[in-house]
Amino acid sequence: MVKIYHLYPDLLDLYGDRGNVMALVKRCEWRNLPVQVKEIRIGDIVDFSGADIVFMGGGSDREQNLLAEDLGQRLENLRQAIEGGLVMLAICGGYQLLGSYYLAADGAKVTGLGLLDFYTEAGPDRLIGNVGVEIELNGKKVLCSGFENHSGRTFLGRVQPLGRVLAGHGNNGQDGLEGARYRNVFCSYLHGPLLPKNPALADYLLSLALGREEGWKGLGSLDDTLENTANEVMLKRIMNKR
Amino acid sequence: MLVRLFIAIMAGKFVMWLSRSLGQGSGSSLPGMVALRICPGLLEILARQIKEGIIVVTGTNGKTTTSNMLADILSSEGQRVVTNRKGANLATGVASAFLQSATVLGRLDYEWAVLEVDEAAFPFVYSQVKPQAVVVTNFFRDQLDRYGELDATVDLIKKSLLDRGHAQLILNADDPLVAGLAAVAEKQPVYYGLGEHRETCARGVGVKEARFCPHCSQELNYAYYHYSQLGAYSCPRCGFARPVPALEAINAEDGLEFVRGTVIYEQEQLELTLPTGGLHNLYNAVAALAAATVAGISPRAGIGYLRGYHAATGRMDRFRHRGRLVLLNLVKNPAGFNRGLAILDKAPGSRDVLIAINDNDADGRDVSWLWDVDFEILGQNNAGYNFFICSGRRGEDMAVRLKYAGVPADKIKVERNLEQAVDRALGGRGERVFLLATYTALWPVELYLRDKAERVMTGGQDLPSVS
Numbered sequence: 001m002v003k004i005y006h007l008y009p010d011l012l013d014l015y016g017d018r019g020n021v022m023a024l025v026k027r028c029e030w031r032n033l034p035v036q037v038k039e040i041r042i043g044d045i046v047d048f049s050g051a052d053i054v055f056m057g058g059g060s061d062r063e064q065n066l067l068a069e070d071l072g073q074r075l076e077n078l079r080q081a082i083e084g085g086l087v088m089l090a091i092c093g094g095y096q097l098l099g100s101y102y103l104a105a106d107g108a109k110v111t112g113l114g115l116l117d118f119y120t121e122a123g124p125d126r127l128i129g130n131v132g133v134e135i136e137l138n139g140k141k142v143l144c145s146g147f148e149n150h151s152g153r154t155f156l157g158r159v160q161p162l163g164r165v166l167a168g169h170g171n172n173g174q175d176g177l178e179g180a181r182y183r184n185v186f187c188s189y190l191h192g193p194l195l196p197k198n199p200a201l202a203d204y205l206l207s208l209a210l211g212r213e214e215g216w217k218g219l220g221s222l223d224d225t226l227e228n229t230a231n232e233v234m235l236k237r238i239m240n241k242r
Numbered sequence: 243m244l245v246r247l248f249i250a251i252m253a254g255k256f257v258m259w260l261s262r263s264l265g266q267g268s269g270s271s272l273p274g275m276v277a278l279r280i281c282p283g284l285l286e287i288l289a290r291q292i293k294e295g296i297i298v299v300t301g302t303n304g305k306t307t308t309s310n311m312l313a314d315i316l317s318s319e320g321q322r323v324v325t326n327r328k329g330a331n332l333a334t335g336v337a338s339a340f341l342q343s344a345t346v347l348g349r350l351d352y353e354w355a356v357l358e359v360d361e362a363a364f365p366f367v368y369s370q371v372k373p374q375a376v377v378v379t380n381f382f383r384d385q386l387d388r389y390g391e392l393d394a395t396v397d398l399i400k401k402s403l404l405d406r407g408h409a410q411l412i413l414n415a416d417d418p419l420v421a422g423l424a425a426v427a428e429k430q431p432v433y434y435g436l437g438e439h440r441e442t443c444a445r446g447v448g449v450k451e452a453r454f455c456p457h458c459s460q461e462l463n464y465a466y467y468h469y470s471q472l473g474a475y476s477c478p479r480c481g482f483a484r485p486v487p488a489l490e491a492i493n494a495e496d497g498l499e500f501v502r503g504t505v506i507y508e509q510e511q512l513e514l515t516l517p518t519g520g521l522h523n524l525y526n527a528v529a530a531l532a533a534a535t536v537a538g539i540s541p542r543a544g545i546g547y548l549r550g551y552h553a554a555t556g557r558m559d560r561f562r563h564r565g566r567l568v569l570l571n572l573v574k575n576p577a578g579f580n581r582g583l584a585i586l587d588k589a590p591g592s593r594d595v596l597i598a599i600n601d602n603d604a605d606g607r608d609v610s611w612l613w614d615v616d617f618e619i620l621g622q623n624n625a626g627y628n629f630f631i632c633s634g635r636r637g638e639d640m641a642v643r644l645k646y647a648g649v650p651a652d653k654i655k656v657e658r659n660l661e662q663a664v665d666r667a668l669g670g671r672g673e674r675v676f677l678l679a680t681y682t683a684l685w686p687v688e689l690y691l692r693d694k695a696e697r698v699m700t701g702g703q704d705l706p707s708v709s
Contacts, residue, residue: 010453014383014391016613022646129607147608191610196642226645226654230638 002028002035002209005046007056007094008067009039015149017057017091019193023202024053031220033210042070048081052209058092058191068097068113075113082115087209088185091194095180095187096120096152105151116182117157123172126151130238131168131190133178137204144198145234146190154189156180162188167238184208197231199224250281251348254341270330274337285333288340289371291350292324296371297533298409300359300399301379301420303578304526305331306554308379309358311530316354318547319539324355329554331360336367354537361395365402368409375410375536376403377529381419381452382470382577383614385606392419392452400426412533414525415487416472422456424485433485434532436503436524437492438466438474457482468521469584470577489532489541496521498567498589498674499560505531507541514545518553518560522581527551552699556684558585563668563695568675570691572684573597574605576614582678587619591673593627596663598634598683605680609636612643621648628672631655633663634683661690668694 006021021037028035040046048054059067071078082088090098102110105122112119128149135142144163153172161171162179170178171189179188186205188194195202203219210216254277261272277284289296299309306329313325326339336357344350359367368376378399383392396419403409407428414420415435424431452471455462460479467473476483491503491514501524502515514531516523527548531541553559561568573579586593601607620627621644630653632640641656657663664687667675679687 013614015608016610019610019613019643019646022613026646147610149608191608193610193613196613196646197639223651226638226641226651226656229656230642233638 002033002206003050003052004035004037005048005051005054006037006039007054007071008041008059009057010041011067012057012059012094014058015092015147015191016193017191020057020089020091020195020202021055023193023195023199024055024206027199027202027206027222030222042067046074046077048074048078048086049084051081051086052212053205054081054086054088056088056090056094056097058094068110071097071113075115078113079115082183082185085184085208085212087205089195089205090185090187091191092150092189095189096154098185098187099154100157102152116159116180116185116187118154118159118180119157120152120154123151123153127153127169127173129168130234131170131178132166132235132238133163133168133170133190134166135163135201137200142198142200143231143235144190144194144201145231145238146188146192146194146197148189149191150189154180162186166235197227197234199227246281247284247287247348248346250277250284251341251344251346253277253280254338255346258338258342270326270328270338271332271334272338273341274330274334274339277341278334278337283370285337285340285367285370286372288337288344288348288350289355292352292355294321294353294537295374296355296357297375297377297536298357298359298364298368298371298373299377299379299529299533300361300364301377301414302361302382302384302395302575304379304522304529305329305358305360307523307526307557308377308529308533309356310554311527311548311551312377312533313356314551315530315534315539315544315547316356316537319537319543321354321537322352324350324352324357326358327554329358331358332363333366333370336363336371361399364399368402369406372406373409375412375533377412377533378414378420378423379525379529380414380417380470380472380577382575383611384575385608385611396422396456399423403427410536412529412536413485414472414529415485415490416468416474416525417452418456418462418471418475418482418484419452421485422482425457431485432489432532432535433487434489434528435484435487435491436468436472436494436521436528437490437506439492439494439503455480455482469581472525489528489535491524491528494521494524496524496585496588498569498585505541505545507531510542512542512545514548516548516551518551518558520558520581520585522578523558555688556679559688560698561691561695562698563675566673566675568668568677568691568695570677570679570684570688572681573678574681576611579615579678583616583619586676587623589674589676591626592671594629594667594670594672594675595627596631596633596667596675596677596679596687597640598660598663598677598679598687599632599636599640600634600680600683601636602682604682609639612640615643617643617647617649620644624649624653627653628670629653629655631657631663631666633657633660634680637663660686664690664694
C-alpha cells in the first residue's frame, strides 16, 4: 500500500497543485498498486513515519501563516521521517516553508521550518511564466516543464538544486537553479501541475517510496504518450523563444 | 482640454471606422485605447453627460450576461443606454463604448450607461465614471497569473468602494466574499440570491474557495450551497451570514435550452423563464432585475423583457447542425468550467465534445487551473460521451487532464488546429455537440461555426410553456 499524506489540501490548493497527488494516485492505480491518500488538516493527529510520500502545495500568504504554526508542532516527527528517507514533494509556498526563513518586502523575517538549508527573500516583482528545467534522475537527464508564479527569491545553502533552468527564472532568476533536493525531499516552484506532465519525475518519486521496502522489483512501464507530447510541445515552444 | 477632447474623439471614431471597414476585429477596444492616450480624462468628461445614471457590473463570472440583460431591460423601457456589449471590459473597452455613442463634438444624449468592468480595471473606471450603482456578481479564482490571488482582487474592489462609498451596491447575497463588501457601503445594499432548490447540495462539503469568514477568518458553516461557495453560509464566531435577499429566485429548474424559477420580490411571486440554460444564468437574471429596480423598473416588467433575451456570443450559444443541437460555451476559470460540465453531464443522449484551451494573455498564460476543474465527472460518466477533442495552444495539456480524470484514452483526441477540431466535432455521431473554449479560442471557433451551422435565435416562442 502506497500511503500518500496530502498536507493541508484545504489551505494549500492554489494553481491546481492537487494534480500532483492525482498523478501519483493514477500511476499507482494503472499499475494495480494499492494506494491511499490521507488528507492532513490543521489539528489532525499525524505520524509521518507511517507515510510513504508527503505532498505539500502552495497557498496564499494568509493561509500559509495559519499552517506554519501547526506544522511547527510536528517538526521533530517530520525531521526524523525525512532523515529516515521519507519521500516528500513541496511546491512553491510549501517549498519556501521548509527553508530557514522568508524575508518579506517590509523587512519582516518569517521563520521557516528549517528542515532544508535555504532561505527566501521577497523580490520587487513576481517571476511569472513557463519554465523548462533539466533534472537528473538516477544519472539520467530528464527535461521537465511547468509554470512559475512567485515573488520570493530562494537561495540554496547545503542542499542540491532540483535541476538547472533551461528557460524561465527558477529559484531566483540569477543562479540558473530550480528547486531543491535533500535526501528524498524534492522542492520546486513549478506548477502545471508538475507531476502529470513530467511522468518520469512522478515515477521516480514512486520508485523511491516503494524502494524502501525489501524485495521490491521496480515499476512496470505505462503508455505516457499524451504526457510526453504535452511536455515536449511546451519545451519546444519555450526553448525556441530563447 | 476641450481641443484635446475633440481630437481624442475624432481619432477614436476614425480608428473605429477604420477597423470596421478593414474588417479587423469589432473595434471594441482599440478606439478607446487611442482616445484615452490622447485625452486621459475622456471617460470622466463623457460619463458626466449621462442623464439618469451609470451602473457598473463587476465580479468574476456573469459580467457580460448581467450587463447585457440590464441594458436590454432599460432599452425595452425606452431608455437610451450606452453599453460595452461585446465584453470588452477594460478601460479601453468602456471608452470605446462611450466614443461610439458620442457625437463628433463629444455630446452624449443618453439616459443610462451600463458598463461591464473587469476587476483589475475597476479602480480606474470607478473613479472616472462615478457610477450610481455597482453590481458585484461573484468572486471566483481566476487567472492567477494576471489578477494574483483571490484576496487581492476582493481587496482591490473594496478599496475603491472605500475611497468613494456613495454608490448603491447590488450584491450577490449567496457569495460571502461579495456580501462582505457591505462593510464598506454607505447605503444599505440591495441583495439578490437563489433560494434552496432540488439541485442544491444539502451539505457544506465541496466548498473549496472562500470557506472562511471575510471578517474574522473562522470557517463558515453552510446550510446548503448551489455551486462553488454560493449558498447559505453563516459564521459561528462573528455572526456574519447570508443576508436576506430583496430579490430571490426559488424553485429553480435548469433545462439545456432554458432555465426558470420563481422570483420573490416584495411578497410578489413572479415566474421567470430565460431562453438560455444554466443555473448561473438565473443568477445573472436576478442580478439584472435587482439592478433595474435602482432605475425604477419593477421585476415584473423586467421579467417580461427577459423572455426574449439573446445570449451573448459563447454564453450557452445555440446552433443547429444537421438537426443536432450544438452548444458553444466560454470557459475561463474553474467555477465557470464546472458549471459547463454540470450542463454537459445533465444533457440526455450521446454527446460529442470539443474543448479548446488557449494560453494567450487574455486566457491566462497559466493553464494549471484546469486541475482545479472537476473533470472527474466526465471520467465517471464517460459512457455518455463518444469523444473529447482537445484543441488550442494547450490542447495537449487538456488531453493529459482528461486522462488523469479517468476518461479512457481512446476517447481523447488531440487536434491543435481549431477549425479542423470543429470539423471533427461536427462530424461525430452524438445526439448533441458541446464546444467549450477559452476566451481567445472562442472567437475563431464561433467564426468558423457560424459558416458551418445555423445559429438558433430565440424569441421565447419555442420555449417550453411555464407549468
